[in-house]
Amino acid sequence: MIIKDKREPAVLLAGYALWAAVNLFRGFSVETIPLIALFTLLSFTLSSPYFPFVLLSSLLAVSSPVLMPWAILTASLPLCVSGGHTRERVTAFTALASVLWLVPVSFSIPLAVVGAMGVLLGRNRFKYLLIAAGFVLSAFFTGLPQPPRENACIAGSTIDSGIISYNIPEVNTSRPEVLLAAPKQGVWAVWIALEAGGVRDSIPLFAVRLGEEMLLLPSGTDTLSFTMTPGDTLALTLMRDFRPFNHSVIHATAGGERL
Amino acid sequence: MRNTIRAYRHSLLMALFAIWIYAVWRLAGMPIPGFAGLFIPLAWLLASILNGRSQRQVWFIPMTLSFTTGSWLWMLHPEAWIIAAAIPVAGLIAWGISIAKNNSGVIRALLPLLFLSLITAEINGDEVRFAEQASNLSGISSERFSETRFRSGDISSTEGHHTPLFPLLISPGLLAGDLGLRIIPVIISLLAVLLLSKLTNPGIAVTAALLYPGFGILGLAMTGWLALGLFTLGVLLPEGKKFSLLRFLIALTLVALKMRYIGLAAGIIVAEYACMTAGKKKWLVPLIWIGSGFILLVIDRYILNGIVFWSRYGNIGAVNLIRMNLFSRPLETLAHAGWSLFDPEAGLIFRAPWVIAAIAGLVIVRKKQPKRFKRLFIPSVLYWLFLVLWSGSSWHGLPAPAGRMFLPMLPLFASGLVHVWKEKESKLLIIISIAISAIVVASPFCRYNYADGSDSILTLLGVVSGFSMVRSDPLQLCAAIFFVLSMLFVFRSLEKYRVLSFVIIFAVIFALGLHPTGYEAEDLPAHIAQGVSLYPRSPDPTERYFWFNSRERLLELKEPGQTILLPEVETGDTIYLEMSGGGGFLSVGSRLIPVETPLIEMPAPFHLMREERRMLPDWPENRLIQTFSIPLDSIDTESGTLLIQHHSGPPVYIDRIDISKGNLLQ
Structure with a gap:
C-alpha cells in the first residue's frame, strides 16, 4: 500500500480499533462492515479538503447505528465523484457499495450508478455531465432512496387518571407511518386532531386505518374520534412518495379517556 | 465591470450557493422549508454580501457536494435532514473563522451566525x-x-x-x-x-x-x-x-x-x-481591598437597603x-x-x-x-x-x-x-x-x-449512553479523565506519540462501554413502554435539585393501561427492577410483587440547612430505591416478551430494569 501521509497508519489503526470496539460492545453485526472502508477512506483523505466531512461522517456512523447508512453514503458519494486520487475514489466506492449491499436501502441503483461512473470516469472532462445524466436516468426508472416501509414508528403515550394522551412525531416521507397502540386494558374513547399539508393539490394525502376501517384524507385539518379496545392499533400512513417541491407532512395530536 | 466581477467572484459563488441551498431544500422536499430552508440560505446570502474580496476556501466544493448528497438522502432517517442542514451552517462557521483578520472581519464573520443564533x-x-x-x-x-x-x-x-x-x-x-x-x-x-x-x-x-x-x-x-x-x-x-x-x-x-x-x-x-512587584507596602494591598469590600457591603446593607447583595445572599x-x-x-x-x-x-x-x-x-x-x-x-x-x-x-x-x-x-x-x-x-x-x-x-x-x-x-x-452526571458512575468519570489526560499527553509529545491516539480511543470506548445491558426506565422507547408517565411530569431540573436519593426522573406505574412489554426475555432469565414504592403491587408476568421501600432520612450534611425536619415527607423521591430480582418461569413470558403493569395500591416508581440472561450461565 502506498502511504502518502505518515499519519495514515495511526488513523487507520484508530479506525479499525473503533470498528472492533463497536462490534465488541454492541455485538457483531454484518452491517458495520462498511465502517472498515469508511475508516480506510478517512486515512486516505488526511491531507484532502474532504477530511472534515469524512471525519464527522465516521464519528456519526460509529456513534449512531441508525444514522450509519446516511453518514457513510454522504461521505463516500462525493468522494467517488470528485476524489483526487484513484485510491480515494475506489475506497469511497467500496464503502458506498458495501452499504448498499449490506444495509436495506430502497432504490439504491441511482446511487450505485453515480458512484460507479465517478470511479470509472476518473478525470474525464465530461465526468460531471455524464454522472448527472446517469443519475437522472436511474432516478427516473427507480426513484430516490427512501426508508423501508416496514419500520413504522410507534407513538408514545401517557395515562393519567383515566385520561390518555399520545405523543405523535411528525409524519413525513422519512417517517411515512406512525402507529398508535390501544392500552392493554379497558375500552377507550380516543380523538385525533390532524393537520396535513405540504402539497399543492387535493388528492388524498394520507390514510387513517383502524382495524378493518380506513379513511383517506386530503391535506387540511380534521378531527376524528373512535373507540379502541386492547389489541387495536391506529395507523397514520402518508400515501405520497417523494416528489420535488412537495413537503408532505402530517402533524397530529391525540388523546382520550377510559370508558 | 469584468474586473469587479473578477474581484468579487467568490462572493458571487457564495450567493449562488445560497440559492442552491434554497433550491435543493425544495427539490428534495426536506421538512420546514419556510424556516430552516429559508433562513440558512438567507444567512449564506448575508455572508456573500459581507465576504467582500475574500477568497473561497478549499472546503467549499466538498461542502457543496456533501450538502447536496446529504439532502438527497434525507429520507433515509427522520433526523438525517437536520444533519444535512447542519452542513452549510458548519460551512458558515468555517467561513467566519477564515475571514476574521481584523476588527471589521470579526464583525463580518459574526453577523450571519448571530442572525441564525438569534432566530x-x-x-x-x-x-x-x-x-x-x-x-x-x-x-x-x-x-x-x-x-x-x-x-x-x-x-x-x-x-x-x-x-x-x-x-x-x-x-x-x-x-x-x-x-x-x-x-x-x-x-x-x-x-x-x-x-x-x-x-x-x-x-x-x-x-x-x-x-x-x-x-x-x-x-x-x-x-x-x-x-x-x-x-x-x-x-x-x-x-x-x-x-x-x-x-x-x-x-x-x-x-x-x-x-x-x-x-x-x-x-x-x-x-x-x-x-x-515586591515592595515594602505590598502587604497593605490586600488589607485595603478587604476593607474596601467591607465598606461596600456596609453601604449596600444600610444605604442601598441591601438591593445589591444583602437581600439576595445576606x-x-x-x-x-x-x-x-x-x-x-x-x-x-x-x-x-x-x-x-x-x-x-x-x-x-x-x-x-x-x-x-x-x-x-x-x-x-x-x-x-x-x-x-x-x-x-x-x-x-x-x-x-x-x-x-x-x-x-x-x-x-x-x-x-x-x-x-x-x-x-x-x-x-x-x-x-x-x-x-x-x-x-x-x-x-x-x-x-x-x-x-x-x-x-x-x-x-x-x-x-x-x-x-x-x-x-x-x-x-440516536445515541444511547449511560454516561451522565445524574447516573453517576465513578468508573466512567475516571475513563473520561484518562481520555483527556492521554490526549494532552499526545499533544505535548506530538511527533513521538501520535500513533498512540488509536490506543487512547480504543481504551476509552472500552471503558465507557463497561456497563451492564439494561434499560434506564425513563428512556424506555414507545414500543416497550405504553401509557406510563414520568415523575415528576416537568423535565425542569430545578424540581429535582433538592432530591437526596437520586436526581433521575422515575417511571410511574399507577393505573390500568400503563404497561411495559419487555422484549427478548426468555424462561430462566432473571429480571432486576430498581424501584421504590409505598406498598403498591406490581404485576410482573404471572407474579404479584409488593413494592414497599423505606423512607430515607435526610442525609446528615443537610441537617445544617434544615435543622427542624430530619424525616423527609412521604414523596416518591424520598423513598429508598431497592433492587428486586425476579427469576422468570415459562408462565411469566409469552412469545419472548414480559408484561409488567401496575396491579393495585399506591403507585410504583421504577428507576432501572436489567436483564440477566439465565441461559448463558447454564
Whole structure:
C-alpha cells in the first residue's frame, strides 16, 4: 500500500480499533462492515479538503447505528465523484457499495450508478455531465432512496387518571407511518386532531386505518374520534412518495379517556 | 465591470450557493422549508454580501457536494435532514473563522451566525426575567414583559433574584419593542469578541465565539458575554496603580452583575496581587481591598437597603451551603467538579472539545507570558471552584442554554488556543466543535438540556449512553479523565506519540462501554413502554435539585393501561427492577410483587440547612430505591416478551430494569 501521509497508519489503526470496539460492545453485526472502508477512506483523505466531512461522517456512523447508512453514503458519494486520487475514489466506492449491499436501502441503483461512473470516469472532462445524466436516468426508472416501509414508528403515550394522551412525531416521507397502540386494558374513547399539508393539490394525502376501517384524507385539518379496545392499533400512513417541491407532512395530536 | 466581477467572484459563488441551498431544500422536499430552508440560505446570502474580496476556501466544493448528497438522502432517517442542514451552517462557521483578520472581519464573520443564533434561540426563562425586571426598573413599557411574576427564588413579587445592573443595562432595547430585548446583548457580545480579539487574534476570537461554550448564549440577554468582556478588559489593561484601581472596579462590577461571578472577581484581585512587584507596602494591598469590600457591603446593607447583595445572599444558608459542600460531602463535590468537565449535557469538554487543545497551549502561555497567564488562570480557576462549591449539584444551571456557565473561562482557553492553532490535532478538535454548533443551529432544541441523563444532541443522533452526571458512575468519570489526560499527553509529545491516539480511543470506548445491558426506565422507547408517565411530569431540573436519593426522573406505574412489554426475555432469565414504592403491587408476568421501600432520612450534611425536619415527607423521591430480582418461569413470558403493569395500591416508581440472561450461565 502506498502511504502518502505518515499519519495514515495511526488513523487507520484508530479506525479499525473503533470498528472492533463497536462490534465488541454492541455485538457483531454484518452491517458495520462498511465502517472498515469508511475508516480506510478517512486515512486516505488526511491531507484532502474532504477530511472534515469524512471525519464527522465516521464519528456519526460509529456513534449512531441508525444514522450509519446516511453518514457513510454522504461521505463516500462525493468522494467517488470528485476524489483526487484513484485510491480515494475506489475506497469511497467500496464503502458506498458495501452499504448498499449490506444495509436495506430502497432504490439504491441511482446511487450505485453515480458512484460507479465517478470511479470509472476518473478525470474525464465530461465526468460531471455524464454522472448527472446517469443519475437522472436511474432516478427516473427507480426513484430516490427512501426508508423501508416496514419500520413504522410507534407513538408514545401517557395515562393519567383515566385520561390518555399520545405523543405523535411528525409524519413525513422519512417517517411515512406512525402507529398508535390501544392500552392493554379497558375500552377507550380516543380523538385525533390532524393537520396535513405540504402539497399543492387535493388528492388524498394520507390514510387513517383502524382495524378493518380506513379513511383517506386530503391535506387540511380534521378531527376524528373512535373507540379502541386492547389489541387495536391506529395507523397514520402518508400515501405520497417523494416528489420535488412537495413537503408532505402530517402533524397530529391525540388523546382520550377510559370508558 | 469584468474586473469587479473578477474581484468579487467568490462572493458571487457564495450567493449562488445560497440559492442552491434554497433550491435543493425544495427539490428534495426536506421538512420546514419556510424556516430552516429559508433562513440558512438567507444567512449564506448575508455572508456573500459581507465576504467582500475574500477568497473561497478549499472546503467549499466538498461542502457543496456533501450538502447536496446529504439532502438527497434525507429520507433515509427522520433526523438525517437536520444533519444535512447542519452542513452549510458548519460551512458558515468555517467561513467566519477564515475571514476574521481584523476588527471589521470579526464583525463580518459574526453577523450571519448571530442572525441564525438569534432566530433559532427561543427567548428563555432567564431572558424573560431580565426583561421583566428591565421594564419594571426603567419604566419602559413592554407588551409582553410589563408584568413581573413571582418565581421560585425571587426576593419578592416585584424583585427577582437577579441583581438590577444587567436588567438596567439592557432596558433601552425595550424601546424598540419586545424583540428589542436582545439589541444591547448583541452589542455587548460583539464588543466582548472584539476585546477577545485584542487578547488573542481575530481568528481565535471568532472561533471562541462561534464554538461552545461561547456560542450557547451569543447575543442572548444573559450576563455571560458581559462578564467575559469585563474580565478580558481587566486582563488587557496595562500594569500600574491607577489600572489596579480599575481592575478592582471591574471586580466589583462583576459581583454586582451576578453573584456567581464572585469567584472571578476574587481571582482578578488575587491575580493583581500576584502580579505586583515586591515592595515594602505590598502587604497593605490586600488589607485595603478587604476593607474596601467591607465598606461596600456596609453601604449596600444600610444605604442601598441591601438591593445589591444583602437581600439576595445576606443569609447564613448561603454560607452554610459552601461549608457543607466543602467539608461534609467532599467526595460528592469532587464528583461535581469532574462532571462539570465531562457530562454530555452541560460539561465543558463534550460540547467544546477544542478546549483540550487549548489546555495544551496554556503551558506555552505560562512560559511566554507569565503575568498574562496569572491574570487569566487564577480568576478562571477560582470562578470554576466557586461555581462548584457554591452551587453543588446545580453547577450546570440547566435548563438554560447548556455550557453558559463556562463563558468567563473563555479568554483563558482562547489564549491557549493561539499557541496550538496550527497543529493538525487542534484542527481536528475544532472541526468536531464546529459540527456541534452547526447542529445546535439546525436543531434549536439541542441548545437546551434538562439534566435528566439524556443529552439533546446525542438523543437526536440516536445515541444511547449511560454516561451522565445524574447516573453517576465513578468508573466512567475516571475513563473520561484518562481520555483527556492521554490526549494532552499526545499533544505535548506530538511527533513521538501520535500513533498512540488509536490506543487512547480504543481504551476509552472500552471503558465507557463497561456497563451492564439494561434499560434506564425513563428512556424506555414507545414500543416497550405504553401509557406510563414520568415523575415528576416537568423535565425542569430545578424540581429535582433538592432530591437526596437520586436526581433521575422515575417511571410511574399507577393505573390500568400503563404497561411495559419487555422484549427478548426468555424462561430462566432473571429480571432486576430498581424501584421504590409505598406498598403498591406490581404485576410482573404471572407474579404479584409488593413494592414497599423505606423512607430515607435526610442525609446528615443537610441537617445544617434544615435543622427542624430530619424525616423527609412521604414523596416518591424520598423513598429508598431497592433492587428486586425476579427469576422468570415459562408462565411469566409469552412469545419472548414480559408484561409488567401496575396491579393495585399506591403507585410504583421504577428507576432501572436489567436483564440477566439465565441461559448463558447454564
